Amino acid sequence: MSLIEVNHLVKRYKGANVPAVDDISFAVEPGEFVAFLGPNGAGKTTTISILTTTLSLTSGEVKIAGFDVKHEARQVREHIGIIFQKPSLDPNLTAEENIRFHACLYGMCGYRPAFKLMSLAYRRRVLDLAEIVGIQDALFKPVKKLSGGMQRKLEIIRSLIHTPEVLFLDEPTQGLDPVSRRGLWDYINDVRRQYGTTIFLTTHYIDEAENVDKVCVINHGKIAICASPDEMKRSLLHQELILDAEQRDDLLDELTGLNLSYKANGQVVVPFSGTTAQEVIAGLKTPLNTLKIHEPSLEDAYVEFLHITGGAIQ
Numbered sequence: 001m002s003l004i005e006v007n008h009l010v011k012r013y014k015g016a017n018v019p020a021v022d023d024i025s026f027a028v029e030p031g032e033f034v035a036f037l038g039p040n041g042a043g044k045t046t047t048i049s050i051l052t053t054t055l056s057l058t059s060g061e062v063k064i065a066g067f068d069v070k071h072e073a074r075q076v077r078e079h080i081g082i083i084f085q086k087p088s089l090d091p092n093l094t095a096e097e098n099i100r101f102h103a104c105l106y107g108m109c110g111y112r113p114a115f116k117l118m119s120l121a122y123r124r125r126v127l128d129l130a131e132i133v134g135i136q137d138a139l140f141k142p143v144k145k146l147s148g149g150m151q152r153k154l155e156i157i158r159s160l161i162h163t164p165e166v167l168f169l170d171e172p173t174q175g176l177d178p179v180s181r182r183g184l185w186d187y188i189n190d191v192r193r194q195y196g197t198t199i200f201l202t203t204h205y206i207d208e209a210e211n212v213d214k215v216c217v218i219n220h221g222k223i224a225i226c227a228s229p230d231e232m233k234r235s236l237l238h239q240e241l242i243l244d245a246e247q248r249d250d251l252l253d254e255l256t257g258l259n260l261s262y263k264a265n266g267q268v269v270v271p272f273s274g275t276t277a278q279e280v281i282a283g284l285k286t287p288l289n290t291l292k293i294h295e296p297s298l299e300d301a302y303v304e305f306l307h308i309t310g311g312a313i314q
Contacts, residue, residue: 149180
């Protein structure tokens, strides 16, 4: 059984001419890392809101860990963790107090007025996660005194304290500087490896989805493609050789003779597929003074996809 099952999901807002989410279906397997991408207004925020039980659906069926989001919302929430786009911490409490209230709300343990009075299992869990994420020295400091990066790390601990099967990340690095952004992903990947957590990500930073298991792109309320990053790149773009030579005319004649298409501007760009770069180069006799292989990125493929389908690039 898939951990997340979405079947014919529709969400139509009152007064809207078209559905915000229009009959989409997809599944996420246990342990998968899935990125949910789309232009602004495409329906990704609406979808993730329904999956996390914060918005009702119009029709269709959504199940998380076997529980229906419409009829078993409480059970669904017990199996998920969420890092929202905007911070949702109480700045006047300490980091640990924010975690403690969350744990008590999830029924993990009874509330005690001090960390040292909490159960041993709770204390060990908090300290273990704090060490993984790297905020053990800030656990008992007020949240308002923590940097944005430290607060994001605290939100990871809070979302994982009840050992959820699925962790939803809604723009988790928005507003972070590059160093904090990279560090946060290091910690999320460590947590994923250690606990086998399923990750469901929405992000505007397409490079953050480069190493996911599956990319689902939603456009105009519909799922337009669901594939691995490599499959998406192969279906939309080609690898390219970037070449040049002192005798450029000779090089271009050779490429034409080999039936290879090319673009000759500042350098000679040769797209290729169904063969290897080595095989292309082996057919050339003209001495080269430039030789590079360009591998298309997921962002390249995503931009190309939106260009083809008429989506607005955010």
